Amino acid sequence: MAEDADERAKSPVPAVTRAAALLDLVSSEPDHLSLTDLAERLALAKSSVHALTGTMVGDGLLQRTSRQTFIVGPRVMRWATSFSERSDVATEFARIWDDGTVRLQGATITLSMREGNDVVYIGARNSENTPWFNFRVGMRLPMAFTATGHAFMSRMSDAEIRYLFRAGLPDPLTRSSPRRLAEVLDLVAQTRERGYSLDLEYVSDGMVCFGAPVLGAANKVVAGIAVSLPAAERSAETDQRVVTTLIRMARTISERLGAVLEGQTGTDLAAKP
Known part of the structure; x- marks a missing residue:
C-alpha cells in the first residue's frame, strides 16, 4: 500500500492516477465499496476521496447508489x-x-x-x-x-x-x-x-x-x-x-x-x- 502511495506521489498528474485507480476498484467491485472503503484501499484521506468521487460523479464517471456505494458511470x-x-x-x-x-x-x-x-x-x-x-x-x-x-x-x-x-x-x-x-x-x-x-x-x-x-x-x-x-x-x-x-x-x-x-x-x- 505504501508502495502504491509512493508511485502516485511520483505521478506528474496525481489526480488522474488516483481517479484511474479509483475506477479500477469500483469496476472490480461494483456497488460494494463505500467512501471509507475507497479511502482505505487507496491509502488516501477520506476528505480527498470525497472530493474526488464528487467530481467524478458530477462528470458522469461514477454513480452513487442508494447504499452510498459506487458503480461505474455512463461516461465510462x-x-x-x-x-x-x-x-x-x-x-x-x-x-x-x-x-x-x-x-x-x-x-x-x-x-x-x-x-x-x-x-x-x-x-x-x-x-x-x-x-x-x-x-x-x-x-x-x-x-x-x-x-x-x-x-x-x-x-x-x-x-x-x-x-x-x-x-x-x-x-x-x-x-x-x-x-x-x-x-x-x-x-x-x-x-x-x-x-x-x-x-x-x-x-x-x-x-x-x-x-x-x-x-x-x-x-x-x-x-x-x-x-x-x-x-x-x-x-x-x-x-x-x-x-x-x-x-x-x-x-x-x-x-x-x-x-x-x-x-x-x-x-x-x-x-x-
Missing part, C-alpha cells in the same frame, strides 16, 4: 463501447484477408473511424503502387476530403454537416480538394446516390480512393473502409472491380458486427438520412 461506459467497437471492427478488418474476401492486387485498403471533423486510420494495407503516400495507423486526415469521410457524412443530414463545418473547411490538401462546403455537400449527395464515395485526388495528387461506411449492430456507422490506387490506373473495368470488392468488404464487416442490411448494391450502406 460510452468510452468502453467506443473501445469495443474499434477493437471489433479492426479484428474483422484483419480477418477478411484470412478468409479470402479481398482480391485486389496493387490497391491500398484502409479502415478508419471518425473523430470530430477528422478520420483516424486504425488499419492499413499499403500497396507499392502508391509509394508517395502511405497510410499509417493513427494518421488523421480531414473528413471533408477523404473517401471514408464522405462515406461517414452520407449517413448524416445536410444540416448536421453544415453544423460540423460551421467554422469553414480545413485548408486544402491538393489543388483538387473541395474549397467550399457546397462542393462537399454535392459530393456527399453523389455518395448517397451511388452507394460509395469517391476521392478524386482530394487527399494526394495522383491517388484516387473509393470509400464505404461500415455499420454496427444498431445499423449506425462505426467505421469507414476505403480502397486507394493510382489515378492513372483507373478504367471502367478497374472501377467496377474495386467498387464490387469494396462493397463486399463493407457488407461483410458490417454483418459480422451485427448490422442488418437489406440491399445488395451498397446503397443501403450509404442510405439517405
